[in-house]
Amino acid sequence: MSYQLYNWIHVFGLFVIFASLGGISIYAATGGEKAAFKYRRALALAHGVMMVLVLVAGFGLMARANYKFTENPWIYLKLLIWLGVGVFPAFVWRMKNKGLMLFWALLLLGVIGSYTAIFKFSAPQFKKPASIETNIDTGFDGMKRIPSEKIA
Numbered sequence: 001m002s003y004q005l006y007n008w009i010h011v012f013g014l015f016v017i018f019a020s021l022g023g024i025s026i027y028a029a030t031g032g033e034k035a036a037f038k039y040r041r042a043l044a045l046a047h048g049v050m051m052v053l054v055l056v057a058g059f060g061l062m063a064r065a066n067y068k069f070t071e072n073p074w075i076y077l078k079l080l081i082w083l084g085v086g087v088f089p090a091f092v093w094r095m096k097n098k099g100l101m102l103f104w105a106l107l108l109l110g111v112i113g114s115y116t117a118i119f120k121f122s123a124p125q126f127k128k129p130a131s132i133e134t135n136i137d138t139g140f141d142g143m144k145r146i147p148s149e150k151i152a
């Protein structure tokens with residue numbers, strides 16, 4: 001499968017996930033009862049299937065773009081966000097009176113996830129402090145190297 005196809009599946013899968021979670025959090029925020037929610041099964045199914053598709057497409061994108069976890073720590077954050085949207089429905093039904101707050105939290109997860117995907121961040125590079133620089137180059141453990149031409 002091409003990078004573009006993985007990306008399309010990844011992004012539309014996210015649309016379906018966020019739409020279904022948005023629906024249940026607003027339903028809960030308006031005091032709706034879980035047992036009385038006519039579309040609960042349909043949205044739970046859509047959420048579940050798309051969670052798998054988004055993950056598989058995410059790994060597909062990594063493979064096509066040759067992203068390694070070690071060089072791309074931003075993917076760990078995305079996996080964390082993915083877990084967050086995975087358990088999100090459980091929070092909505094347990095904290096029904098917080099439905100609206102959860103709705104905003106959901107949007108925040110989307111903002112952080114999409115920002116991370118597009119702007120990424122890399123592993124902090126270890127920059128050798130200048131002092132170590134000299135020592136390592138000289139190999140004389142900090143002693144000043146006498147340039148060979150000066151050694152009579």
Ligand code: HEM
Binds near residue numbers: 010082109
């Ligand atoms: C729910 C959490 C997630 C959100 C909101 C999210 C969002 C996005 C968005 C908006 C894009 C950009 C698409 C584009 O530039 O065309 C993207 C790309 C990508 N995502 Fe995700 N994603 C999520 C989860 C994941 C997971 C779990 C993985 C890894 C398994 C992943 C790996 C990737 C990769 C590798 C790319 C391509 C980045 C690039 O080549 O520039 N994402 N994601």
